[in-house]
Amino acid sequence: GHDSPLAGHPGQEKTLKCVKQDFHWSVMTQLIKDYVSYCQQCSRNKNTHHKKFGLLKPLPIPSGPCICISMDFITQLPLSNSFDSILVIVDRFSKMAVFIPTMPSITSLDLAHLFIKNIFSKHCLPSSIISRDLSTAYHPETHGQTERVNQILEQYLQMYVSYHQDDWNTWLPMAEFAYNKSDHSSTKESPFFTVYERDPQFDSVHITQDTPSGKLSKKSNQYRKMSRENLKLP
Structure with missing residues (x-):
């Protein structure tokens, strides 16, 4: 719906x-x-959004998920269960996003713990990380994908939070799922599909025979090739 x-x-x-x-x-x-x-x-x-201007030297397209990610913070939110900020992490290949409640006063060690718990433990260590501090001045596209996700997340929270706006942290898992199940304009597929090669299912679970590993590997390579080709489109 x-x-x-x-x-x-x-x-x-x-x-x-x-x-x-x-x-x-x-x-x-x-x-x-x-x-x-x-x-x-x-x-x-x-709000309405226009497409950003392209980079003179765009970042190279990753060859698969969890190779290059971007990170940013949404700050100065109303207190919600002692949190007032959100750490937004986006995979540059699949566009899969992770929304983590936090506080702007966290130390580098705290940030490392959040990263290990929410990213490393599930996806291993990426080869490169793009953060706001590393983004090139006057070329916001190096970090633009995370800023766009920030806008989408903020709009989602405005739709569902309570009148007092003190429950937004409880909506983050739903917001993350809603974003990741929606098609992305660059890949033409949802982040969920790009990573798991299927759409999320809500009906009863059906147990079937395992797909032969050779066919599964070939299918996975086809999906990744398709995603890379879509990312190259203007």
């Missing part, structure tokens, strides 16, 4: 794709486009 916290009020095309996974009817496309166009929550909380 469009309004569900698991969806996060996506745009027309993303909502249509989400609904098509489970339903179909004759005037479905127009009805969904009209519904999203007149969504009051979206009208109040979403």
Whole structure:
């Protein structure tokens, strides 16, 4: 659906794709486009965005997930369970994002612990990390993908947090899932699909025979090649 916290009020095309996974009817496309166009929550909380200007020397495209990531902080949020900031980490290949509640006063050691707990333990150590301090002046595209994710996350929280805005940290797991299940404009696939090679499922689990490892490896390489080609498009 469009309004569900698991969806996060996506745009027309993303909502249509989400609904098509489970339903179909004759005037479905127009009805969904009209519904999203007149969504009051979206009208109040979403801004228009233009495409950023390209780099003279764009960063090289990673060959796979978890090779290069970008990091940024969203700060000065209302206190929520003692947190007032969010550490946003984005994988440059898959566009998979991780949202971690924290505080701007954390030390380098605290940041390292967060990184080990949330990134290293699940995805190993990336070859390179892009942070705001390392981004080139007047070339925000070196860090632009994380800033765009920040905007999407802030819009999501505005949709669902309480009137007092003191519960945003409880919404971060849902926001992370909603973002990662939505198609990305660069890869043409969702971050979830790029990493796991399937869309998230909500129906009953069906146990099937294992796919032969050779076919699985070939399929994985095809998906990664497709993602790299899509990332090269203007």
